[in-house]
Amino acid sequence: xxxxxxxxxxxxxxxxxxxxxxxxxxxxxxxxxxxxxxxxxxxxxxxxxxxxxxxxxxxxxxxxxxxxxxxxxxxxxxxxxxxxxxxxxxxxxxxxxxxxxxxxxxxxxxxxxxxxxxxxxxxxxxxxx
Amino acid sequence: xxxxxxxxxxxxxxxxxxxxxxxxxxxxxxxxxxxxxxxxxxxxxxxxxxxxxxxxxxxxxxxxxxxxxxxxxxxxxxxxxxxxxxxxxxxxxxxxxxxxxxxxxxxxxxxxxxxxxxxxxxxxxxxxxxxxxxxxxxxxxxxxxxxxxxxxxxxxxxxxxxxxxxxxxxxxxxxxxxxxxxxxxxxxxxxxxxxxxxxxxxxxxxxxxxxxxxxxxxxxxxxxxxxxxxxxxxxxxxxxxxxxxxxxxxxxxxxxxxxxxxxxxxxxxxxxxxxxxxxxxxxxxxxxxxxxxxxxxxxxxxxxxxxxxxxxxxxxxxxxxxxxxxxxxxxxxxxxxxxxxxxxxxxxxxxxxxxxxxxxxxxxxxxxxxxxxxxxxxxxxxxxxxxxxxxxxxxxxxxxxxxxxxxxxxxxxxxxxxxxxxxxxxxxxxxxxxxxxxxxxxxxxxxxxxxxxxxxxxxxxxxxxxxxxxxxxxxxxxxxxxxx
Numbered sequence: 001x002x003x004x005x006x007x008x009x010x011x012x013x014x015x016x017x018x019x020x021x022x023x024x025x026x027x028x029x030x031x032x033x034x035x036x037x038x039x040x041x042x043x044x045x046x047x048x049x050x051x052x053x054x055x056x057x058x059x060x061x062x063x064x065x066x067x068x069x070x071x072x073x074x075x076x077x078x079x080x081x082x083x084x085x086x087x088x089x090x091x092x093x094x095x096x097x098x099x100x101x102x103x104x105x106x107x108x109x110x111x112x113x114x115x116x117x118x119x120x121x122x123x124x125x126x127x128x129x
Numbered sequence: 130x131x132x133x134x135x136x137x138x139x140x141x142x143x144x145x146x147x148x149x150x151x152x153x154x155x156x157x158x159x160x161x162x163x164x165x166x167x168x169x170x171x172x173x174x175x176x177x178x179x180x181x182x183x184x185x186x187x188x189x190x191x192x193x194x195x196x197x198x199x200x201x202x203x204x205x206x207x208x209x210x211x212x213x214x215x216x217x218x219x220x221x222x223x224x225x226x227x228x229x230x231x232x233x234x235x236x237x238x239x240x241x242x243x244x245x246x247x248x249x250x251x252x253x254x255x256x257x258x259x260x261x262x263x264x265x266x267x268x269x270x271x272x273x274x275x276x277x278x279x280x281x282x283x284x285x286x287x288x289x290x291x292x293x294x295x296x297x298x299x300x301x302x303x304x305x306x307x308x309x310x311x312x313x314x315x316x317x318x319x320x321x322x323x324x325x326x327x328x329x330x331x332x333x334x335x336x337x338x339x340x341x342x343x344x345x346x347x348x349x350x351x352x353x354x355x356x357x358x359x360x361x362x363x364x365x366x367x368x369x370x371x372x373x374x375x376x377x378x379x380x381x382x383x384x385x386x387x388x389x390x391x392x393x394x395x396x397x398x399x400x401x402x403x404x405x406x407x408x409x410x411x412x413x414x415x416x417x418x419x420x421x422x423x424x425x426x427x428x429x430x431x432x433x434x435x436x437x438x439x440x441x442x443x444x445x446x447x448x449x450x451x452x453x454x455x456x457x458x459x460x461x462x463x464x465x466x467x468x469x470x471x472x473x474x475x476x477x478x479x480x481x482x483x484x485x486x487x488x489x490x491x492x493x494x495x496x497x498x499x500x501x502x503x504x505x506x507x508x509x510x511x512x513x514x515x516x517x518x519x520x521x522x523x524x525x526x527x528x529x530x531x532x533x534x535x536x537x538x539x540x541x542x543x544x545x546x547x548x549x550x551x552x553x554x555x556x557x558x559x560x561x562x563x564x565x566x567x568x569x570x571x572x573x574x575x576x577x578x579x580x581x582x583x584x585x586x587x588x589x590x591x592x593x594x595x596x597x598x599x600x601x602x603x604x605x606x607x608x609x610x611x612x613x
Contacts, residue, residue, distance in 0.1 A: 039602035062524075062598050063541045087603065 001124075002029045004095055008071065008111065009120035010053070015095060016071035016114060018105070023072050026099045027059065027090065030124055035061035038087045043079040044101045050076060052110045057100055059090070072110050074103035130592055132609055133180050137170040143177055168611065187592060189536060195562050197489075199508045199539035199551025200298065200346060202376045202398035204482075209469070210402070210462035219461060224453040233438045239461075240437035243429045243454060246464045247413075253467075253475070254375075254392050255385025256415030260424045262455040266373065269393030269412025270304035272425060275447050276391055276416060277338045277367050278308055279423040283445065288337035288366070294323050296347055296543045301340045301371060310337055317545055321347045321501035323357065334364055338391075342371040343384070344506035346543045348486060348551075350377075358388025367391060367420075375399045376555070377483055377507035380476030390417040400463035411459040425450040481556035482507040485563060489552050492567045496574040500546040508553035512546050513577075521577035523548040525584040528595060529576070532588040533569040 003009075008016040013031035017024040032038065042058040050056040050070035057068040079101045083089060090098035115123060156162070172180075190196070196203035214220065222239055226232040233240065247259040263269035274291070281288045290313045291305040302312040313331045318324040322345070332339075339361045344350040351357070358368045370389040376399045384392045396402050397410040404410065416424060426446045427439035439454070470478065483506055490509035494502065497511040513523040527537030527550075539551040554563055576583050586595060 037599035037602075039599060060602075062602060064544055088599075 001033070002095065003117045003121055005117045007095065008114035008116060009123075010069065010071050010114060011123065012053075012069050014069060014071045018072075018111065021105050021108075022077065023074065023103050023105050024099050025071050025101055025103065026094060027068060028120075029094045032091050032094045032098070035059060035066060036063045037061055038090050041083045041087050041090065041100070043081075043083060044070075044076045046076050046079055048076045049106075050074065050103065052107075052113065068100065070103065071114060072103060072105050072107070074106045076101050077104050078102040133170045133172060133177070134168075134609055134611070136172055136176055136180065139171060141171045141173055141176075143172060143174040194534055194536060195554075195558060195566055196536040197538050197552045197554045197566065198536055199348075199510070199553040200373055200542070201404065201539070202373075202395070202507075202553060202555060203404065203536070204376070204398075204401055204555040205557035206401050206403050206462075207466065207469070210465045213465040214458045214461050220458070224457070227439045227454075234436065237437055239457065240429055240439070242461055242464055243457075244431055244437050246460055246467075247429065249464070249467050250394060250413055250415060253379060253383070254370075254372075254394070254415050255383030256389075256392055257385075257418040258421045258424060259413050259415040260428070261411065261413045261460050262425055262451040263393070263412040263414055264451050264456055265410040266393060266395040266398075266412040267300045267304065268450070269395075269414045270300055270371070271307060272412075272414050272447075272450050273369055273391040273393050274304050274308040274310070274338070275450075276414070276420050276423045277369065278310075279445070279447050280367065280420055281337055283423070286365070289335045291337050291369075292328065292331055292339045292361075292366075294341065294345065296321075296345055296545055297340065297342060298346065298371060298373060301342075305338075305340065317347075321345070321349045321503065322351045322353065325353060325356075328357065329360065332360055332364055332366065336361070336364055336366040338367045338369050340369040340371060341389075342374055343387070344374050344377050346374075346551075347501055347510050347546070348374075348377075348505040348508040348553075349501060349503055350506055354387050362388065373398060374507060377479055379479040380472060381479060385415075385417060390420060391415070396459055396463040401466045402459045402462045409456045409459060411456045411463070413455075413460075423447055427454070429454070478556045479507070482554075485554040485556060485558060486552065488560075488563060489554055489567060493570055496571050497550070500549070507555075508551060510543065510546050511550045511552065513548035513550060516574060516577035517548055519577045519581045521581050521584050523550050524598075525581075525587065526550065526570075526573045526577075529573050529584050529587040530566075530569055532590045533572075535566050535569060 009028060013028045015026055015028050038059055038061045040060040044050060044056045050073065052073045053069050055067050056070040059066050059068055080099050191203050191205055218238060222236055226236045227240060243261055246261060250259045263272045289311060291310045292313045292315060293301050294315050294317060296317050305312050315328050315331060316324050343354055361368050367390040368388055370384040370392040372392055372394040375394060392415040394413050395410060397404045422445040424446060425448060426443050427441045428443060429437060430440045431437055486505050486507050486509050490505050493511060498514045500510040500512055513526055523540040527540050530537045541549055542551060543549060573584060588594060
């Protein structure tokens with residue numbers, strides 16, 4: 001299971017790549033493996049204001065439909081339209097081609113609530129018991 | 130397998146019309162007329178009969194095979210109830226009759242059935258009154274949450290959220306959200322019950338209700354149910370009972386006595402009426418005393434002279450939620466079922482449902498990981514986690530069971546159990562059937578180690594082999610188009 005060290009992670013299995021005042025987000029490798037083959041993604045709407053730990057997108061797989069929560073609060077600048085035609089990109093490349101959206105960060109301090117790769121790895125161990 | 134359209138040959142007919150011996154009808158205006166011929170299959174009568182007879186032979190139902198679909202209570206639907214529902218005094222009645230002047234007197238028998246059924250369900254669940262109108266379980270849930278909202282509104286309160294455990298049926302949060310509430314999800318603790326510490330933290334004066342399934346979707350009875358209800362009532366919240374699992378407790382305990390204020394039942398589960406394709410469902414809703422005034426109209430009343438009528442004059446009612454008085458035929462079949470079984474029969478049904486589930490659990494727990502190793506109620510939840518180590522998923526086991534002549538259990542629900550397989554055998558199956566199913570489950574567990582690909586390939590005996598479910602969901606192909 002891949003866990004890039006330059007990313008931040010949430011308990012609900014989203015990743016966040018913070019670059020200046022922008023953050024790119026998606027779901028983790030663990031999340032895509034647990035969901036199984038993804039069939040549909042309802043992406044965040046451009047211009048929408050999302051709040052940390054609140055709903056921003058929905059993922060449907062052959063097993064279930066699941067909510068995706070925003071890792072940080074902010075305005076949605078970009079959404080990955082390629083996922084509409086090719087939701088399998090999230091299964092194949094959760095951290096690169098399978099990104100969901102780019103947000104303009106409204107509160108840099110919220111970053112402190114996220115986990116780094118090492119903490120997230122520890123957290124995953126508690127789940128697989 | 131061919132579609133009937135693919136069997137079509139130009140000019141082949143299944144009818145012959147006599148010579149037209151009257152003047153042709155006045156034609157519709159040009160703009161309403163079809164410009165191209167309808168693309169109907171051209172087949173003989175025998176082609177049609179054979180096509181549909183052969184399709185019907187592929188049907189899979191409780192009448193043909195064991196159907197342990199967890200949370201759905203796929204018990205046998207006794208045929209005498211169909212006979213009762215077909216009696217012309219019931220089936221030929223016009224549904225508008227009781228609303229017409231004097232018409233109610235021509236429908237006394239049916240109104241009496243409704244009136245008595247409300248009393249029977251009130252007795253079974255310990256509630257003050259029932260409406261039989263909701264047309265399905267989820268419709269009953271929405272009606273129930275609307276009643277909760279009406280109650281708080283009448284008390285001048287604006288409550289914002291509804292508390293729901295993470296093991297709940299998906300319809301619970303959906304009903305709460307559609308009725309305008311936010312949903313607060315409470316995780317399950319290591320015993321498989323609602324986490325009490327987190328529950329207490331979430332509960333406050335903004336809580337409109339707590340929605341619970343009891344026994345819960347893990348098939349476990351929560352011993353703290355009374356405490357949960359008392360805490361909710363302490364902050365003025367109401368208790369909602371999802372009746373999906375009532376089949377475990379009939380005659381043993383009553384939701385009303387446990388402190389629930391609203392109850393929805395699924396007549397097509399607990400009370401043995403057909404599911405889905407076998408006929409519509411029904412989701413009656415029962416309420417405690419404080420909610421009676423809000424029930425939907427119309428209400429069935431008994432006049433002082435002993436006759437029955439529909440009453441539309443209920444000022445505080447939430448109003449209309451369904452046409453006429455619900456799915457009357459379904460209510461009638463469930464009424465016949467309850468009267469035939471009686472109190473002792475219903476209790477025995479629950480006892481045997483619980484016994485069957487525990488028998489399956491006891492014989493399978495050495496072969497599968499058990500979600501929570503406790504005595505279960507009417508269903509048990511296993512996990513294919515051990516099989517997953519060999520690359521076999523719950524889905525593969527489900528497909529294998531189809532080959533063995535069994536409907537698969539519910540899979541991937543409840544979502545808090547990894548690779549869940551949820552088995553609800555019901556009380557109507559005999560031991561031989563349960564044993565045959567258990568043997569097939571054990572076989573699947575053994576195959577997962579010796580020949581996992583045999584499970585990946587399943588089903589191989591069916592007219593349609595393993596489907597690519599991912600491709601089917603990603604590239605919807607819903608319409609047949611002629612290649613011509």
